Amino acid sequence: VSDTLAHTVVDGLxxxxxxxxxxxxxxxxxxxxxxxxxxxxxxxxxxxxxxPRTTADVAAILRVCHxxxxxxxxxxxxxxxxxxxxxxxxxxxxxxERMRAVEELDPVASTITVQAGATLQAVQExxxxxxxxxxxxxxxxxxxxxxxxxxxNAGGNRVLRYGMTRDLVLGxxxxxxxxxxxTSLNKMxxxxxxxxxKHLFIGAEGTLGIVTRAVLRLFPKxxxxxTALCAFRDFDAVYAFLRRARAKLAxxxxxxxxxxxxxxxxxxxxxxxxxxxxxxAAYVLIEAxxxxxxxxxxxxxxxxxxxxxxxxxxxxxxxxSIAETRALWAIRDMSGELVRTLQPLANFDVSxxxxxxxxxxxxxxxxxxxxxxxxETICFGHLxxxxxxxxxxxxxxxxxxxxxxxxxxxxxxxxGGSISAxxxxxxxxxxxxxxxxxxxxLALMKVVKAALDPRGILxxxxxxQ
Amino acid sequence: VSDTLAHTVVDGLxxxxxxxxxxxxxxxxxxxxxxxxxxxxxxxxxxxxxxPRTTADVAAILRVCHxxxxxxxxxxxxxxxxxxxxxxxxxxxxxxERMRAVEELDPVASTITVQAGATLQAVQExxxxxxxxxxxxxxxxxxxxxxxxxxxNAGGNRVLRYGMTRDLVLGxxxxxxxxxxxTSLNKMxxxxxxxxxKHLFIGAEGTLGIVTRAVLRLFPKxxxxxTALCAFRDFDAVYAFLRRARAKLAxxxxxxxxxxxxxxxxxxxxxxxxxxxxxxAAYVLIEAxxxxxxxxxxxxxxxxxxxxxxxxxxxxxxxxSIAETRALWAIRDMSGELVRTLQPLANFDVSxxxxxxxxxxxxxxxxxxxxxxxxETICFGHLxxxxxxxxxxxxxxxxxxxxxxxxxxxxxxxxGGSISAxxxxxxxxxxxxxxxxxxxxLALMKVVKAALDPRGILxxxxxxQ
Numbered sequence: 001v002s003d004t005l006a007h008t009v010v011d012g013l014x015x016x017x018x019x020x021x022x023x024x025x026x027x028x029x030x031x032x033x034x035x036x037x038x039x040x041x042x043x044x045x046x047x048x049x050x051x052p053r054t055t056a057d058v059a060a061i062l063r064v065c066h067x068x069x070x071x072x073x074x075x076x077x078x079x080x081x082x083x084x085x086x087x088x089x090x091x092x093x094x095x096x097e098r099m100r101a102v103e104e105l106d107p108v109a110s111t112i113t114v115q116a117g118a119t120l121q122a123v124q125e126x127x128x129x130x131x132x133x134x135x136x137x138x139x140x141x142x143x144x145x146x147x148x149x150x151x152x153n154a155g156g157n158r159v160l161r162y163g164m165t166r167d168l169v170l171g172x173x174x175x176x177x178x179x180x181x182x183t184s185l186n187k188m189x190x191x192x193x194x195x196x197x198k199h200l201f202i203g204a205e206g207t208l209g210i211v212t213r214a215v216l217r218l219f220p221k222x223x224x225x226x227t228a229l230c231a232f233r234d235f236d237a238v239y240a241f242l243r244r245a246r247a248k249l250a251x252x253x254x255x256x257x258x259x260x261x262x263x264x265x266x267x268x269x270x271x272x273x274x275x276x277x278x279x280x281a282a283y284v285l286i287e288a289x290x291x292x293x294x295x296x297x298x299x300x301x302x303x304x305x306x307x308x309x310x311x312x313x314x315x316x317x318x319x320x321s322i323a324e325t326r327a328l329w330a331i332r333d334m335s336g337e338l339v340r341t342l343q344p345l346a347n348f349d350v351s352x353x354x355x356x357x358x359x360x361x362x363x364x365x366x367x368x369x370x371x372x373x374x375x376e377t378i379c380f381g382h383l384x385x386x387x388x389x390x391x392x393x394x395x396x397x398x399x400x401x402x403x404x405x406x407x408x409x410x411x412x413x414x415x416g417g418s419i420s421a422x423x424x425x426x427x428x429x430x431x432x433x434x435x436x437x438x439x440x441x442l443a444l445m446k447v448v449k450a451a452l453d454p455r456g457i458l459x460x461x462x463x464x465q
Numbered sequence: 466v467s468d469t470l471a472h473t474v475v476d477g478l479x480x481x482x483x484x485x486x487x488x489x490x491x492x493x494x495x496x497x498x499x500x501x502x503x504x505x506x507x508x509x510x511x512x513x514x515x516x517p518r519t520t521a522d523v524a525a526i527l528r529v530c531h532x533x534x535x536x537x538x539x540x541x542x543x544x545x546x547x548x549x550x551x552x553x554x555x556x557x558x559x560x561x562e563r564m565r566a567v568e569e570l571d572p573v574a575s576t577i578t579v580q581a582g583a584t585l586q587a588v589q590e591x592x593x594x595x596x597x598x599x600x601x602x603x604x605x606x607x608x609x610x611x612x613x614x615x616x617x618n619a620g621g622n623r624v625l626r627y628g629m630t631r632d633l634v635l636g637x638x639x640x641x642x643x644x645x646x647x648t649s650l651n652k653m654x655x656x657x658x659x660x661x662x663k664h665l666f667i668g669a670e671g672t673l674g675i676v677t678r679a680v681l682r683l684f685p686k687x688x689x690x691x692t693a694l695c696a697f698r699d700f701d702a703v704y705a706f707l708r709r710a711r712a713k714l715a716x717x718x719x720x721x722x723x724x725x726x727x728x729x730x731x732x733x734x735x736x737x738x739x740x741x742x743x744x745x746a747a748y749v750l751i752e753a754x755x756x757x758x759x760x761x762x763x764x765x766x767x768x769x770x771x772x773x774x775x776x777x778x779x780x781x782x783x784x785x786s787i788a789e790t791r792a793l794w795a796i797r798d799m800s801g802e803l804v805r806t807l808q809p810l811a812n813f814d815v816s817x818x819x820x821x822x823x824x825x826x827x828x829x830x831x832x833x834x835x836x837x838x839x840x841e842t843i844c845f846g847h848l849x850x851x852x853x854x855x856x857x858x859x860x861x862x863x864x865x866x867x868x869x870x871x872x873x874x875x876x877x878x879x880x881g882g883s884i885s886a887x888x889x890x891x892x893x894x895x896x897x898x899x900x901x902x903x904x905x906x907l908a909l910m911k912v913v914k915a916a917l918d919p920r921g922i923l924x925x926x927x928x929x930q
Binding site for chain 1: 571572573574575617618620624626628629631632641645646647648649651652653654655656657658659660661662664665667668669670684685686687688704707708711712713714715716717755756757760764816817818819820847849850851852882883884885886887888889890894898901902903905906907908909910912913915916917928929
């Protein structure tokens with residue numbers, strides 16, 4: 001982008017929006033320069049930050065950028081983990097943070113209609129105030145934006161019961177690259193009137209359009225939660241236990257969080273008396289959310305007891321109070337703490353077919369040790385969702401992060417897995433995308449991209465571009 | 466399509482496939498000339514019927530058709546209700562009926578991998594044999610093909626609990642218009658490695674590619690079913706009861722079938738003693754599927770009793786045996802019988818926001834009576850899914866089907882509903898598509914179509930073309 005073009009674009013934007021909503025140079029605060037993982041440097045400086053207040057503002061901004069072929073980077077809460085919202089050189093940043101309205105909550109249709117800049121937490125709270133549940137929940141809840149959740153198809157802890165973000169979206173409003181506004185704020189569960197266009201934009205990381213509004217599904221609030229920590233002698237028992245939990249707890253099963261011994265040992269290390277000793281082959285935090293607390297608690301306890309009696313579960317602790325529930329989750333939630341204390345490490349979010357997840361982990365660890373005999377893998381995962389999170393440490397310095405990525409992603413490729421379970425591709429995983437997608441899939445993605453964004457202005461350099 | 470071109474295409478096909486698998490003229494049996502509703506006449510005669518045995522066969526057929534610009538009509542079990550699989554003039558029919566293999570059932574991943582020509586019933590039975598459930602269920606189960614279910618995003622009775630076909634598909638293999646095979650037989654619940662391409666083809670009615678294989682989700686088999694028929698004094702009580710059922714039965718609620726008094730009167734007419742007398746404002750068949758029969762039955766009975774005590778439900782009958790369960794469902798399932806006995810009638814499958822469904826029905830009936838004072842509406846619906854099925858009778862002869870469609874679909878448009886909840890668009894609903902989709906949505910559909918099928922050979926004349 002030449003200086004002249006940049007001036008022309010900025011002039012065009014300034015004619016559309018009040019001065020405070022088009023910022024340039026030092027007026028663009030550092031926080032707009034990246035997400036939780038990726039920071040763009042001055043060589044990737046944007047030409048302007050825009051802060052639209054309405055869908056019409058977004059459309060007008062895109063018309064200007066489209067006319068001049070200026071790159072556009074949509075931004076939500078900037079809590080991404082792959083750099084999808086990081087600036088690229090010469091780009092116009094379009095931050096949705098001024099579009100935070102919760103527009104409507106419909107208790108009969110069980111839907112909430114919001115602007116894309118609303119935070120996840122604001123949506124959760126609005127649902128809660130109406131005695132309903134918006135079930136998506138991820139660590140960035142306080143600052144991540146609904147538009148970002150949609151653009152990355154965010155997952156989290158409750159996918160097992162409620163699905164990914166894609167499953168929670170009923171309708172969308174999107175602004176296309178040329179400024180066309182496509183409004184499909186559908187509130188109906190069934191709508192087979194030709195193509196369901198919203199799926200083009202969910203998980204597209206802002207490369208096909210900018211999401212401006214959404215209709216989301218709400219659910220009844222669970223009235224009670226039962227939680228247990230279980231230990232296993234081998235992984236076959238874990239898989240058998242998962243099958244039994246699916247059958248016996250059915251619609252109420254809400255979490256099945258697998259922890260490898262390495263993770264459990266690190267996570268329980270600081271505790272005077274861990275609820276279950278270290279040394280088992282695997283640990284699972286299992287949770288069910290019901291609607292009849294007394295009845296559900298008895299059923300859940302009976303379910304765990306019979307699994308222990310049948311020697312499927314080697315040891316188990318049932319939470320009997322809110323404090324005990326929190327204490328069990330605290331072990332699983334040590335993942336965030338471990339990312340800091342185990343530095344330097346390489347951090348992975350991959351998917352592997354559920355039945356192969358332990359074999360994959362062993363094979364991947366063996367492969368890492370061929371190069372780094374000191375390699376350690378610290379793993380946990382949403383087993384039922386096929387989602388494995390893995391930290392890798394080695395004692396080589398400087399820390400060979402990319403070399404470790406090469407090994408792990410090559411293993412994922414060889415096992416037919418996905419290099420991204422829930423974080424998306426952004427810029428960080430782009431070099432490895434072909435490990436999980438065939439040339440035909442990638443070619444088809446490019447066909448779709450070229451059709452919807454022929455000038456290639458939307459989030460260039462991201463995902464596969 | 467000229468005769469010369471037809472000859473060239475048929476010659477090309479004959480070089481690919483054994484003689485018996487490329488049929489022309491009188492060798493194409495009449496059943497390939499339409500679906501359950503639409504019959505194509507001789508003016509729409511196909512040039513050939515092909516019966517591929519493998520994905521490679523399908524790819525080879527499409528390469529020939531693409532090279533010559535010959536239209537292609539994919540066919541499954543031919544049980545559609547909108548003419549999506551009906552021949553068009555000069556087309557090459559591609560029937561998937563020789564591709565019926567159930568290739569793999571993975572009990573740990575809870576998936577089944579099948580060829581697109583497998584019948585729904587074959588998939589249901591394979592799942593059942595492994596003590597699992599493939600939850601999709603529609604009337605055409607014995608002959609409808611999985612590829613057709615996917616291409617129409619089929620719904621049915623259990624959408625409330627398990628979702629539409631879209632929600633049951635994890636992976637797809639598709640042959641594009643030019644013969645490119647895109648294989649994405651993903652078995653993982655979480656996979657955010659760039660665009661989720663399968664959603665392009667689900668519900669596209671064969672206009673963007675031909676589905677050849679699919680990975681489908683399986684679920685634990687419910688161990689018990691509880692069913693009740695409830696009567697209501699007004700629709701506000703129905704909506705309140707639905708909210709309560711969602712909260713109290715949560716993950717086990719599997720059917721909430723609303724019947725209007727007109728439907729109930731017709732459906733119960735032949736019975737000596739209907740379970741609940743006619744004369745109430747609405748009737749609901751409610752069903753829950755659980756995993757602990759004894760416990761669940763007590764909970765369900767208590768739920769219904771408290772709704773009666775609170776005067777939310779005016780009257781209720783709880784099924785106490787399999788025979789009683791069947792008797793209650795027999796009333797709801799009279800819909801198929803009524804389509805025949807009430808002839809001539811116009812038959813609608815539309816979506817209306819759940820909270821407005823009764824008001825819509827009253828307004829639509831009033832509008833019909835402006836033209837036909839004798840108009841009767843006989844309605845039932847999957848209320849929680851926003852899906853209304855409506856039969857309209859009038860005493861004008863010849864029966865003014867299209868004039869009735871004009872009135873009903875105009876009402877749907879005015880209420881912001883969908884002209885197709887679950888049957889798709891095909892050829893029958895094509896004239897009304899713009900009632901439920903904006904010009905921007907239709908333009909975007911055409912952009913996608915042109916990108917994936919630039920020569921326009923796939924199912925021309927269908928959906929919006």
